[in-house]
Each structure stands twice: as structure tokens, then as C-alpha cells.
Amino acid sequence: MKKAVIFDLDGTLANTIESLTYCGNRALRKFGLPEFEEADYKYFVGDGAAVLVRRALDKAGDTGLIHFQEVFEEYSRLFEKDCMYHVKPYEGIRELLEELKKRQIRIAVLSNKAHENSIQVVETLFGAGYFDWIQGQMDGVPKKPDPAGVYQIQKKLGLPKEAFLYMGDTSVDMKTGKAAGMFTVGVLWGFRDRQELEENHADVIIERPAELLSLL
Incomplete structure (x- = not known):
């Protein structure tokens, strides 16, 4: 599980x-x-x-x-x-996050956006303390697709890699999740297409946020 x-x-x-x-x-x-x-x-x-x-x-x-x-x-x-210019959550994301929290699923963010900007965006959209951990790009931690950021999140949450789903929209995300030994979920509502996700070995590709729930 x-x-x-x-x-x-x-x-x-x-x-x-x-x-x-x-x-x-x-x-x-x-x-x-x-x-x-x-x-x-x-x-x-x-x-x-x-x-x-x-x-x-x-x-x-x-x-x-x-x-x-x-x-x-x-x-x-x-x-x-x-950095917040016209930024908004994708349709269905808020509902997905609420359901994950109801199910006591831990949630974290890993981004190659600068750490301070990552925190600003996430906390502006969802509120301070809503996510269990936010990790952006910072000195001393190699950026994705290096799995170092994933390992930091894993350590913070105290869970084995088998307990995680890794979710993203680009080849970088799929490579990051694979490098960390996690189950990777490619999403089609973002910036890249199905071919890129398939070529980078996404374990599953989903079209809508709610589809993630069936993978838990």
C-alpha cells in the first residue's frame, strides 16, 4: 500500500x-x-x-x-x-489533495524551481503547512533528475521507497523517480506529451488527477 x-x-x-x-x-x-x-x-x-x-x-x-x-x-x-503571475492549480488538484489527506497519505513537493520560489508558490496556492514537505532547488542538493532531493524527502517522511508514488509531467520527473527506485506516474495535463513520458518509462500515465487514487 x-x-x-x-x-x-x-x-x-x-x-x-x-x-x-x-x-x-x-x-x-x-x-x-x-x-x-x-x-x-x-x-x-x-x-x-x-x-x-x-x-x-x-x-x-x-x-x-x-x-x-x-x-x-x-x-x-x-x-x-x-513568480505568482496568473499561477493556479490544475483542475482537480485541490480535490485530489484533500482526498489524499483524508486517507492519511503524506504529500510532498520536489521541484527544480528555486527553493524559496517553490515554497512561495505552494504556500500561496494551498496554505502554509498543507504539504508535509516542500523541496526546491538549493545549493548543495543536486537538481532533478538526480534523486538526491527524493532521498531527502524520503528521510524526512521516514518511509521506504516502496511506500511512494512519484508524479510529474516531464522526462526529468520520470528519470528522477526511476533513479530513486519509485513507482512513477506521468501526467498529461502538464507541459509535455504522452510520447515523452512513455519514452522515459513512466509506470502509469494518467489524464486526470483523480485517476491517481486508483493507484494507492
């Missing part, structure tokens, strides 16, 4: 694509670089802010990353202020 669920944040718990696009394009615009659509940012995102900026610059034609430091600093400054 499963006793805990680890959720990815962007594209799994919350639709954050407008905030990422808004801040990314404003940073690019400041330095005279082209802006991109939300569909592009769905593939820029997933590996942390620095990689998002690198991917945007590469698509903008700055393959030598000449503008990286200035764009990254501007993006970070903007995101610190506007």
Missing part, C-alpha cells in the same frame, strides 16, 4: 507557464532579444531557471550565450517579484 506521494510543481500541481513566459520574455526584451510563445516555454522549463534561460537564448540565436549572465540576472529579479 502506498503511503506518500511526491509531486512535481510546474506542470503537475500548478499551471505556471504564464509566469515563466511573462518573466522570460520581459528579460529577453530588455536586451533586444526575440520573445517566445508559451508552447516554447513548455520545453524551456523543467531543469531550473539557468537552463531555461540557456534554452531561450539558444533558440534566440545566442548560441554562444553571450547574454547569459545579464538575462539570467534580469529573469531572476523579475521572477522573484512575479
Whole structure:
């Protein structure tokens, strides 16, 4: 029986694509670089802010990353202020979380978003103390797909890996869950498609949050 669920944040718990696009394009615009659509940012995102900026610059034609430091600093400054821009939970997420709590299933978040931003987003949407643990990207802890963050959550909750479901929307999430030896659940309401999840060996792929309950 499963006793805990680890959720990815962007594209799994919350639709954050407008905030990422808004801040990314404003940073690019400041330095005279082209802006991109939300569909592009769905593939820029997933590996942390620095990689998002690198991917945007590469698509903008700055393959030598000449503008990286200035764009990254501007993006970070903007995101610190506007990381909640039009952010909202996906349909059915609140109901899923409430049912998990009723069943005494522990819930945690693991994100490659900066740790402070991860806490801000999760606590703004769901309230302080709602999740058993929130883990964002921080110094000294390798980012996903390295399983170090998963191991920290596992230690905090005091449960064996067999007790967990790991849930996310990208190849990075599937690789992270697999690296930690956990049952991985790919979701189709986020930023990536079924093919990516299948190619990265999701144990199960679901279309709606409530479908997770049948896996417990």
C-alpha cells in the first residue's frame, strides 16, 4: 500500500507557464532579444531557471550565450517579484489533495524551481503547512533528475521507497523517480506529451488527477 506521494510543481500541481513566459520574455526584451510563445516555454522549463534561460537564448540565436549572465540576472529579479503571475492549480488538484489527506497519505513537493520560489508558490496556492514537505532547488542538493532531493524527502517522511508514488509531467520527473527506485506516474495535463513520458518509462500515465487514487 502506498503511503506518500511526491509531486512535481510546474506542470503537475500548478499551471505556471504564464509566469515563466511573462518573466522570460520581459528579460529577453530588455536586451533586444526575440520573445517566445508559451508552447516554447513548455520545453524551456523543467531543469531550473539557468537552463531555461540557456534554452531561450539558444533558440534566440545566442548560441554562444553571450547574454547569459545579464538575462539570467534580469529573469531572476523579475521572477522573484512575479513568480505568482496568473499561477493556479490544475483542475482537480485541490480535490485530489484533500482526498489524499483524508486517507492519511503524506504529500510532498520536489521541484527544480528555486527553493524559496517553490515554497512561495505552494504556500500561496494551498496554505502554509498543507504539504508535509516542500523541496526546491538549493545549493548543495543536486537538481532533478538526480534523486538526491527524493532521498531527502524520503528521510524526512521516514518511509521506504516502496511506500511512494512519484508524479510529474516531464522526462526529468520520470528519470528522477526511476533513479530513486519509485513507482512513477506521468501526467498529461502538464507541459509535455504522452510520447515523452512513455519514452522515459513512466509506470502509469494518467489524464486526470483523480485517476491517481486508483493507484494507492
